[in-house]
Amino acid sequence: MANPDPTRDDLPVLGLDADDTLWENEAWFHKVEGRFRDLMEPWADGATTDAALLATERANISRHGYGVKGFVLSMITTAVELSDGRVEGRRIGDIVIWGHELIDHPIQLLDGVTDALDHLGATHRLLVITKGDLNDQMGKVARSGLADRFWRVEVLAEKNEASYAAALDRHGVDPLAFVMVGNSVKSDVLPVIGIGGRAIHVPHTTTWALEEPDPVAAASAEFPVADRLADVAGLLAAWPTA
Amino acid sequence: MANPDPTRDDLPVLGLDADDTLWENEAWFHKVEGRFRDLMEPWADGATTDAALLATERANISRHGYGVKGFVLSMITTAVELSDGRVEGRRIGDIVIWGHELIDHPIQLLDGVTDALDHLGATHRLLVITKGDLNDQMGKVARSGLADRFWRVEVLAEKNEASYAAALDRHGVDPLAFVMVGNSVKSDVLPVIGIGGRAIHVPHTTTWALEEPDPVAAASAEFPVADRLADVAGLLAAWPTA
Numbered sequence: 001m002a003n004p005d006p007t008r009d010d011l012p013v014l015g016l017d018a019d020d021t022l023w024e025n026e027a028w029f030h031k032v033e034g035r036f037r038d039l040m041e042p043w044a045d046g047a048t049t050d051a052a053l054l055a056t057e058r059a060n061i062s063r064h065g066y067g068v069k070g071f072v073l074s075m076i077t078t079a080v081e082l083s084d085g086r087v088e089g090r091r092i093g094d095i096v097i098w099g100h101e102l103i104d105h106p107i108q109l110l111d112g113v114t115d116a117l118d119h120l121g122a123t124h125r126l127l128v129i130t131k132g133d134l135n136d137q138m139g140k141v142a143r144s145g146l147a148d149r150f151w152r153v154e155v156l157a158e159k160n161e162a163s164y165a166a167a168l169d170r171h172g173v174d175p176l177a178f179v180m181v182g183n184s185v186k187s188d189v190l191p192v193i194g195i196g197g198r199a200i201h202v203p204h205t206t207t208w209a210l211e212e213p214d215p216v217a218a219a220s221a222e223f224p225v226a227d228r229l230a231d232v233a234g235l236l237a238a239w240p241t242a
Numbered sequence: 243m244a245n246p247d248p249t250r251d252d253l254p255v256l257g258l259d260a261d262d263t264l265w266e267n268e269a270w271f272h273k274v275e276g277r278f279r280d281l282m283e284p285w286a287d288g289a290t291t292d293a294a295l296l297a298t299e300r301a302n303i304s305r306h307g308y309g310v311k312g313f314v315l316s317m318i319t320t321a322v323e324l325s326d327g328r329v330e331g332r333r334i335g336d337i338v339i340w341g342h343e344l345i346d347h348p349i350q351l352l353d354g355v356t357d358a359l360d361h362l363g364a365t366h367r368l369l370v371i372t373k374g375d376l377n378d379q380m381g382k383v384a385r386s387g388l389a390d391r392f393w394r395v396e397v398l399a400e401k402n403e404a405s406y407a408a409a410l411d412r413h414g415v416d417p418l419a420f421v422m423v424g425n426s427v428k429s430d431v432l433p434v435i436g437i438g439g440r441a442i443h444v445p446h447t448t449t450w451a452l453e454e455p456d457p458v459a460a461a462s463a464e465f466p467v468a469d470r471l472a473d474v475a476g477l478l479a480a481w482p483t484a
Contacts, residue, residue: 063345065377069311073338076318080335090327092334096319103305134376135307135399152412157377170394170412 013151013173014124014236015192017182018137020204021229022117022128023144024108027206029071032098036075039091043083053078054209061210065157067133072099103136107144110204116229117149123236125151129167129180131159131187159187161194168195179239181232186213189223198239200232201225255393255415256366256478257434259424260379262446263471264359264370265386266350271313272448274340278317281333285325295320296451303452307399309375314341345378349386352446358471359391365478367393371409371422373401373429401429403436410437421481423474428455431465440481442474443467 019025033050040049056074057064064070075095079087120126128150130137137155141147152171156163168175178197182188189199190213201223224239226232261267275292282291298316299306306312317337321329362368370392372379379397383389394413398405410417420439424430431441432455443465466481468474 060342063342063377064311065375069306069315072315073311073341076334077338080331080338083331085330085332085335087331088327089322089325089329089331089334092318092331093322093327096315096322099315100302100305133307134397135305138399155376157380 008125008151011123011125012177012179013127013171014120015127015129015178015180015182016150017180017184017188018128018130018140019132020183020206021110021181021188021202022113022146023110023140026204026208028102028105029208030206032071032075032102035098036079036095039087039094040079040082043086049078049082052082056081058210065133066131067136068099068102069133069136071102072096103139107140109144109146110229112228112230114146116232117146119230119233120236121149123233127151127171127173128153129156129159129164130154131156159184159191161191164191164197165195168197179236181226181229183207184211184213185218185221186211190214190217190221193221193223199223200235202227202229202232250367250393253365253367254419254421255369255413256362257369257371257420257422257424257430258392259422259426259430260370260372260382261374262425262448263352263423263430263444264355264388265352265382268446268448268450270344270347271450274313274317274344277340278321278337281329281336282321282324285328291320291324294324298323300452307375308373309378310341310344311375311378313344314338345381349382351386351388352471354470354472356388358474359388361472361475362478363391365475369393369413369415370395371398371401371406372396373398401426401433403433406433406439407437410439421478423468423471425449426453426455427460427463428453432456432459432463435463435465441465442477444469444471444474 037046037049053074056078060070060074064073072095076092079092117126126149134155141153154167156167168178175195175197180188180192180197180199181202183202183204185201189201192199224235226235279288279291295316298320302312302316306315314337318334321334359368368391376397383395396409398409410420417437417439422430422434422439422441423444425444425446427443431443434441466477468477
């Protein structure tokens with residue numbers, strides 16, 4: 001994944017989240033959650049199904065990590081529990097197939113992302129820092145058609161201060177000179193500020209419940225917000241030493 | 243994961259596989275495969291179940307990657323298919339729980355591994371290169387009690403020439419000065435030799451069918467074989483420029 005152009009070593013490193021920063025992600029999961037509510041209808045109403053699924057995901061997140069496969073396993077566990085074991089095997093086979101669709105779906109870039117990356121890549125080495133399933137995330141980078149624009153791609157099991165610090169150390173990046181861009185205040189903004197870096201929040205339409213930041217921490221942190229990735233280059237140019 | 247002792251930068255880097263090189267792994271999967279044969283008994287004999295599961299894993303490996311979660315999803319798909327959708331939901335719930343047991347099980351180090359790592363770590367920076375599920379593999383490293391002995395830990399989605407080359411580049415390691423140690427000829431030996439490095443094979447008792455190397459490639463490659471990790475230090479000492 002290393003960009004072979006040695007002259008670029010002088011450029012500062014800009015971190016970029018991927019899911020819901022570069023391409024649609026959460027929306028695909030929402031679609032499947034709708035199907036799952038329908039499937040559970042004989043045993044539970046939609047709100048009950050949603051709450052049970054979220055509780056299962058929360059209970060399993062440290063075991064499953066982030067990504068489609070853990071989501072599928074949580075749906076299956078929820079289906080078995082809500083139906084008291086009566087859900088049919090073939091219905092569970094359907095859930096697995098939804099997961100395959102989620103893994104295989106074409107990448108839908110957010111508006112203006114390709115042009116924005118071309119701008120940002122002229123002044124920065126672009127380091128994608130994403131979390132979730134390694135195989136799935138690397139596949140999405142490959143299918144996105146954007147891989148050539150990235151200096152490197154780093155997939156983390158979790159995005160917190162320790163994992164950012166270790167990743168930046170691995171890539172020889174000084175946190176004090178590092179800027180991260182992403183849609184999640186919890187994962188892309190607060191931990192980077194926590195290790196002395198800077199971050200730009202680019203909100204997306206939907207935020208998964210497990211991505212909601214601690215409201216106190218979010219309120220006390222100061223960071224710029226960009227409506228779209230295309231606005232980040234202007235923010236960086238106006239930001240001293242960025 | 244970086245070892246903070248700066249004097250160690252002079253030491254050569256030794257690559258180590260983890261599953262079935264440092265600790266038991268395949269044996270846990272075999273145990274679960276036995277339970278799965280029992281579960282499938284109403285619909286298929288053991289040989290049929292084994293063959294169907296392997297075919298499902300093979301068909302899904304590029305989509306699921308390596309690891310427990312993909313294994314569980316493949317068992318579920320196989321159960322639904324072999325039973326023509328009639329397997330009970332609660333039985334599939336059992337399969338998910340087996341997966342949780344696989345993820346949570348205590349790490350059982352192979353004989354002599356801790357002492358062997360202490361020896362090897364005195365002369366080399368130890369770089370674990372494993373493949374599979376990021377969350378699961380990092381959890382195993384943490385639970386192994388060995389993390390302090392490693393210079394760094396790298397989890398790859400796949401172990402092939404391209405992924406080794408990229409990983410060594412990321413860590414600033416010259417392939418020509420690199421030695422990899424592991425139990426899989428396909429994953430730990432042949433691709434490293436293919437990029438100009440060297441490798442030591444430390445066979446383990448069981449090899450998963452998808453880990454069997456191309457027999458022609460394996461026969462034409464030359465590499466030393468150690469019975470146990472404890473024998474690797476002696477091989478390295480006797481190996482010029484290693």
